[in-house]
Amino acid sequence: MDATTGTVDGVALVALAAREGTPLYVYSAPAIRGRVRALRDALAGLDAGIRYAVKANGNGAILQLLAAEGAGADIVSGGELQRALRAGIAAADIVFSGVGKTDVEIDAALAAGIGRFNVESRAELDAIQRIAAARGCTAVASVRINPDVDALTHAKISTGKAENKFGVPTDEARAWFDGAAQWPNLRLDGLHMHIGSQLLSLQPVREALQRMAAFWRELEAAGHAIASIDVGGGLGVRYRDGEVAPDAAEYAAAIREALAGFGGRILVEPGRWLVAEAGLLLTRVVLEKQGRARRFLVLDAGMNDLLRPSLYEAWHDIVRVGGDVGRERVAYDVVGPVCETGDTFARQRDMPRCDAGDLVAILGAGAYGASMASTYNSRPLAAEVLVEDGRYALIRKRQDFDAMIADERPANEWKSA
Numbered sequence: 275m276d277a278t279t280g281t282v283d284g285v286a287l288v289a290l291a292a293r294e295g296t297p298l299y300v301y302s303a304p305a306i307r308g309r310v311r312a313l314r315d316a317l318a319g320l321d322a323g324i325r326y327a328v329k330a331n332g333n334g335a336i337l338q339l340l341a342a343e344g345a346g347a348d349i350v351s352g353g354e355l356q357r358a359l360r361a362g363i364a365a366a367d368i369v370f371s372g373v374g375k376t377d378v379e380i381d382a383a384l385a386a387g388i389g390r391f392n393v394e395s396r397a398e399l400d401a402i403q404r405i406a407a408a409r410g411c412t413a414v415a416s417v418r419i420n421p422d423v424d425a426l427t428h429a430k431i432s433t434g435k436a437e438n439k440f441g442v443p444t445d446e447a448r449a450w451f452d453g454a455a456q457w458p459n460l461r462l463d464g465l466h467m468h469i470g471s472q473l474l475s476l477q478p479v480r481e482a483l484q485r486m487a488a489f490w491r492e493l494e495a496a497g498h499a500i501a502s503i504d505v506g507g508g509l510g511v512r513y514r515d516g517e518v519a520p521d522a523a524e525y526a527a528a529i530r531e532a533l534a535g536f537g538g539r540i541l542v543e544p545g546r547w548l549v550a551e552a553g554l555l556l557t558r559v560v561l562e563k564q565g566r567a568r569r570f571l572v573l574d575a576g577m578n579d580l581l582r583p584s585l586y587e588a589w590h591d592i593v594r595v596g597g598d599v600g601r602e603r604v605a606y607d608v609v610g611p612v613c614e615t616g617d618t619f620a621r622q623r624d625m626p627r628c629d630a631g632d633l634v635a636i637l638g639a640g641a642y643g644a645s646m647a648s649t650y651n652s653r654p655l656a657a658e659v660l661v662e663d664g665r666y667a668l669i670r671k672r673q674d675f676d677a678m679i680a681d682e683r684p685a686n687e688w689k690s691a
């Protein structure tokens with residue numbers, strides 16, 4: 275966003291808010307395209323594929339945009355499978371991750387013909403074997419290794435430590451490869467890892483990659499052909515002015531170095547890096563309130579729309595649309611209307627003074643914003659728009675009240691279970 279002009283890709287946010295209302299998610303198509311192309315370029319020369327982590331932002335229009343740039347999908351549920359397929363992503367370009375895949379989800383993924391399962395437990399191997407045998411097909415799978423490294427990120431989004439629920443130790447993985455014959459409908463020929471999200475240092479990635487590379491060499495030496503290494507996602511972004519995030523080239527260099535000599539296919543599963551900085555949450559100031567100890571700026575967006583600050587104490591830059599010029603500076607607690615103290619976007623944030631009715635943009639909201647939204651406090655889901663070249667497309671209409679309660683029923687029909 276250009277804060278001084280209040281525009282995104284030539285679309286004036288004031289006009290956009292007047293037409294579509296607030297809170298409103300605004301995504302820049304060129305910014306997303308720019309990221310996916312930068313990553314593709316950085317990986318050029320490697321036999322590598324991008325598997326976008328749908329959880330970051332699963333809006334169908336975003337998936338289509340990424341699919342048009344050649345990205346596949348990393349999914350974690352049957353719902354994400356359907357989203358990816360409907361967006362036109364080839365089943366062969368879909369990988370299925372997650373610790374708790376149900377039989378129904380595994381069956382749907384096999385029916386669709388997805389490219390690969392990232393397996394995290396023996397029980398899951400058994401389930402895939404049973405379901406693939408019933409279908410008379412062969413599933414392709416990678417083992418998710420838990421490399422036991424500290425990703426140096428927020429505890430709630432760290433996934434590669436021994437105490438986390440994700441992946442398995444190499445000892446267990448080795449036993450699976452050695453005993454693979456017991457799963458005849460499964461081709462176990464890949465390795466996977468994902469150590470955490472919002473990684474601002476590549477050091478943990480390098481360490482984990484080295485551990486995985488050592489294990490791949492060991493498996494090859496033992497006669498197990500490894501066709502695919504999936505390095506997961508996790509690449510961090512700049513949420514705060516001045517923060518430095520790794521770039522695609524550095525990331526790709528780390529992969530190249532660690533996996534030098536690997537002849538199979540390399541997969542990457544970025545979510546946040548592709549979409550976070552391409553999106554903002556446009557919201558209107560409801561009122562200003564001087565509390566006894568704090569000055570509050572109350573917005574019409576709440577934790578139900580953007581949960582990250584409440585859940586992870588995450589920082590998002592917040593700017594007044596229309597700029598700061600000639601306005602006194604105020605330390606605001608920027609909050610939403612939801613009935614919880616946790617409904618806070620920022621504490622003691624230095625901002626230009628804002629008036630009721632002003633528009634404010636919460637930046638870095640393209641990833642894990644709309645995808646984590648809820649209707650808590652009976653607040654309908656926000657609308658989403660994609661902008662490009664001075665125009666916008668409504669890619670999710672604002673939920674109306676009837677849609678919000680459409681699946682509820684009065685208790686007037688009682689059944690015995």
Ligand code: LLP
Nearest residue numbers: 327371468471472507508543544545546642
């Ligand atoms: N692959 C796997 C197996 C994952 O679990 C994840 C994210 C990704 C890829 C994509 O990670 P990314 O590139 O987006 O960091 N809601 C949290 C983030 C949770 C990430 C969960 N897994 C947040 O708002 O920070």
